[in-house]
Amino acid sequence: MILWAVLSTVLAVGLIFILLMYRRQVKNTCRQLEFLKENQTNLRLTVTVPFKQFEKLVDSINQVLDMSQEIKNNARKNEEHLKETITNLSHDIRTPLTSLDGYFQLLAQSDSEEEQRHYIEVIQSRISSLKDILEELFTYTKLQNEQYELKMETVDFGKCVYDTVFSFYDEFQTKGLEPEIDFCEENILIEGNTEAIRRILQNIIKNALVHGSQKIRMKLFSEKNDIIFLCENDLENPGDIDIKKIFSKFYKADTARTSNTTGLGLSITKSLVERMDGTIIAEIENDMFLIRVMFFRKKL
Incomplete structure (x- = not known):
């Protein structure tokens, strides 16, 4: 009987101790939550008791706090982007x-x-x-809709390149430029959208005309299962271009935004290329700005 009484007492004391630890942790957690509610901070809840169930609860709360913080950050970024967009569009x-x-x-x-x-x-x-400018804005708006889909078809990519380059004949003449052209003569077919491909090529060539002063080179060729279009132009001030931002929305090497463009052209180009499962790369090498567009060749 005495042993049973001792065990009961020890058990009761142990349960009371555990209960007190739980109670203290609950109060501590409530204080932490109150602090997080009243202060903008990245701090998260901590646990001082070695109870797995309580640790799981606190981990779950911290995950909710992380998600809430991410939502706030995205909302702030979207608001900043909207303000920047409105400012840029107003100017352009x-x-x-x-x-x-x-x-x-x-x-x-x-x-x-x-x-x-x-x-x-x-x-x-x-x-x-x-x-x-308005056409670029309209295209940009459409591409922001994730549900917007391009109608895919078999496209004669070589013909699109020839026709688009020839359509810029007057612009090349006006600027006194004679582009160096090296196009393969084989039949080149891809799975894509004709209008989107024309827009891609137009934007790339327009960019070369705006920034190229003496030299523009274009090349079309096949490499294994890929079709590749290259366009490169010389740069008067290559140091003014941030190659990491070249496909960013509204990016202009001309920070004063004096040119009659929105800075959306290459961003739209990248979106259209990727919508057709293609790849686009921009590089600067030996004071030459190069854009490389690659699509999978369609097998007959």
């Missing part, structure tokens, strides 16, 4: 509109037919630039 659209307003005033004030023709040509050019 306002610039050609301001220019248009000025030339319309000059047109209205001029009595010279020669001057009027010149102003009309400039106005048409500015309207064309504005249309290009």
